[in-house]
Amino acid sequence: MKVFVQSAIFITAITSVFMPLVGDAKAAEQQLNSSAKAAKLAPYQQRAFQDEVFYFVLPDRFHNGDKSNDLGAAANDKKRALSRGGFDKSHKGMYHGGDLAGLTEKLPYLDNMGVTAIWLTPILRNQAMQQGTSGYHGYWILDFTEIDPHLGTNADLKHFIDQAHQRNIKVFFDIITNHTADVIKYKECHGGDGLGWLIEEEGEDCPFKSVAELANGNVYTPIIPTGNETLKTPLWLNDVNVYHNQGDSNWVGESSIRGDFAGLDDVDTDNPEVVKGMIDIYKAIIDEFKPDGFRIDTVKHVNTEFWQAFSPALISHAKSLGIGNFFMFGEVYSFDAKELSSFTREAKLQSVLDFALQGAIRSALVEQKGSDELANLFAQDHFYQTSHKDIENTNANQLVNFTGNHDMGRFAYFLKESKHNYSEQEQIQRNLLANAMLFFSRGVPVIYYGDEQGFVGDGGDQDSRQDMMPSKVASYNDDDLLATDKSTADDNFDIQHTFYKAFAQYAKLYQQYPALRFGEQTTLYSQDKPGVFAIERVAKVQAKEQKLVIVFNTSTQVQSLDVLTKSQTEKLLYQSTANTKDKLSPLSFAIYQVN
Known part of the structure; x- marks a missing residue:
């Protein structure tokens, strides 16, 4: 595919690549505190979603500002007993101590890089331990009304948001409607008390049963182990009848919508009372904390009718509280633009994470396919044009761009593992170019925390969730980070890092030219x-x-x-x-x- 330009490309000026930053640590810290780049923009209450530069962060892996909450709930707190423990800084699947106080302390670091919006992984109170690993990531919610005690308190969250807003930086919450923590068990899989595993040949798995099977009496018997009957908040979430109870999803067909997501209790979002209950939960979150928007987890694992009710209701509620630019974008794990766009056109979400762009950039810069990979994707942008009566019209400029994330892994990892055996210098160049594509093609850019410090990782999930603070995880610390002599065993908040300075420059250009x-x-x-x-x-x-x-x-x-x-x-x-x-x-x- 070739489309010839109708205008000139003629170099008429030369500009410097980066402005040097001050050298000594004290002067650098003073520069951070006085920079306040977001303060130079329009007030956050007035800014459009397209004005933002996002930073996506797992609070537990960022910075420990309050060591008193490392174990989570207090030892004598019976109500929150399952939200205590799981702290082990040497284990990649356990809590490491990062918290909201740490994020608040590092706001100058983010501000100086040009970040205008911070997206937090889920911060509501989690079940601390499930199947030998912890809920450090936030996706195992027990209580939808309060903050996980490993991260702080509701007051700490309000303080963080207030401090971010004072710097003119927005805060977005990662939210979940598809599932809750794994509390419900099935008699057929776990025994009469729900505490064992009966299907040894299947491993820890309860095979999915379809609606047709249920109609023929082939059902699971959901049970809640003794003592766990009121673990969840609000109380209606403790009723087994508000869940699908059809066994574990195998990620295709009906099971993708109605199955338990890796054993997590799958909420029955087909039930009108559940739809109302979930809307009320997140209305209350908006009431109390006044966030600027939501990123919505596992969107394609929830029925479309749920989103058609949920999205307009929350946008309208936020506007009634004076949050006029409240914005929600969903995670639809698909590399197909048509499938992605169906969630903006049909499900009434304002935007989605652009997995298709991530795939096209990876094809062009990791796999060395033609730049047609990008052109062919952008040719499908018209799919994202929406026109709804109850929410504002949207387009491809509001898609959310990223190179890698906490599930699939980092772009630097894809380069490291490439069959092309890139040198470190070429990995650095390709990383910078990939991020330039995020900033300067249509869509809103997201920096995945640690990318600005040359983090690489060993894959997805736990292997891409390194510590910014000094780490004790051996598999993190043996990484060869890009463009630095440091490892993750060091403190990695270096404002002199090549990537940090480049992203700051990209953000400056992004904000300078509408x-x-x-x-x-x-x-x-x-x-x-x-x-x-x-x-x-x-x-x-x-x-x-x-x-x-x-x-x-x-x-x-x-x-x-x-x-x-x-x-x-x-x-x-x-x-x-x-x-x-x-x-x-x-x-x-x-x-x-x-x-």
């Missing part, structure tokens, strides 16, 4: 092999048209820009690597403004 946030995007040039990929972003700015052209070079060879028709002059705004006239350096990009 076309990078709101501009309609057109592909100007792509090819079926690594090389030039060019896009145009056009937006109205104060009644005038702002037109930018962004050109990426996905190959390891200098690329000529003479493939582009020179009919107008353009001014170079930024280049990641110095270029000679009409050339683009390997694995680099440049941004131009059309006069």
Whole structure:
């Protein structure tokens, strides 16, 4: 696929790549505290979702600001007994001590990098232990009304949000409606008391039973082990009849919607009373904490009708409280743009995480496929145009862009494991280029915590959830981090790191030019092999048209820009690597403004 540019690519200026930061630690800390980049933007109450630069963080793995809460609930707290323990800094599946106090303490570090919105993994009170590992990640909720004691208190969360808002930074919660912690057992799998495993040949698994099987009397008998009858809050969540109770999901067909997600209790979101109950839960969360929006977990494992009721109700409720730009985006783990977009068109979610873009960037920069991979994806952006009566219209500019995450692993890991055996320098270049694509193509950029410090990891899930604070996990500490001599055994909040400084520069450019946030995007040039990929972003700015052209070079060879028709002059705004006239350096990009 080739689409020739109708405007010039002509270098007329040279700009520096990074502004140097102060050298000594004391001066650096002073610079952090005085920077307050978000303070220079429009007030958070007025900013559109497209204005944000997100930082996605697991609080437990970030910074320990209060060691008194490392064990979670107090030893004498009987109500919260199952939310105590699981602390072991040497085990990658246990709590490590990071908390809301630590996040609050490090707000200057995030602010200085250009972060304007912080997305936290779930912070509500969890069951501390399940099947030999802990709920450090937050996805095993017992109580939907209070914060997990490993992370702090409700007051600590309010203080964190207040401090973030004072810096003009938004806070987004990761929320769950699909399931709760694993409390319900099945007599047929676990015995009459719910404490054992009867199906040894199946392992720890209760095979899924379909609705058709249930209709024929082939059912599970749900039981709650003695003493656990009122573990969940609100109390209605303790009724076994508000769950599907059909056994474990095998991730396809009916089981994808109605099965237990890795054994977690699957909420019956087909039940109107459950729909009302979940809406009420998150209305109360908005009432108490006033977050700026939600990221919604496991969206495709919940029926569409639930989202059609849930999304408009919460947006309307937030607006009634004066949170006019409240925004929700969902996790739909799919690399198919048509499937992803169905959740904005049909399920009435405002946006989704763009797994399809992650896949296209990975194809282009890890697997060395053509830049057509990107062009073909962007050609499907029209699927995201929505028009709903009860929520605002949305488009592809509100998709949420990322290179890797806490489930699939980090982009740096994909590069490390590539069959192409990239050198460290090439891994660094490809990481920077991948993140540039997040910032400068349509959509809202997300930095996964630790990426700015060159974290790599050994895979997904627990292997991609390293500590920013000094770690004691051996499999983390043997990593060769990118662009640094440090390991995860060190404190990793280095404002001099190449990636940190690059992301700060990207954020500055993103905020400086509205076309990078709101501009309609057109592909100007792509090819079926690594090389030039060019896009145009056009937006109205104060009644005038702002037109930018962004050109990426996905190959390891200098690329000529003479493939582009020179009919107008353009001014170079930024280049990641110095270029000679009409050339683009390997694995680099440049941004131009059309006069």
